[in-house]
Amino acid sequence: MVLMMGRPRQGTVSERGRSVHLFKIRKDREPGSLTALCGCRFHRQDVEFLGEVRGMPCEICLTRTSDPSGEPSEGTTALCEAKGLA
Numbered sequence: 001m002v003l004m005m006g007r008p009r010q011g012t013v014s015e016r017g018r019s020v021h022l023f024k025i026r027k028d029r030e031p032g033s034l035t036a037l038c039g040c041r042f043h044r045q046d047v048e049f050l051g052e053v054r055g056m057p058c059e060i061c062l063t064r065t066s067d068p069s070g071e072p073s074e075g076t077t078a079l080c081e082a083k084g085l086a
Ligand SMILES: [Zn+2]
Pocket: 020, 021, 022, 036, 037, 038, 039, 040, 058, 059, 060, 061
């Protein structure tokens, strides 16, 4: 599983709804739908993945990454830095 940052593509939701969500994704499988850590579900084709933090991170996704299951990933750290939490 890898942690990816992604947000809804332009036009699929309102601009205000285009928060950057975090997704745990299996590299070996291309799912038809994606569920963010916060529980938001998207069609695979409606999500654009980001190599860097852009726009507003989803607060709920951020808090869900601090569970004790593992070390924060690089992407999570970047998001936290963007929010001044690091
Ligand atoms: Zn989210």
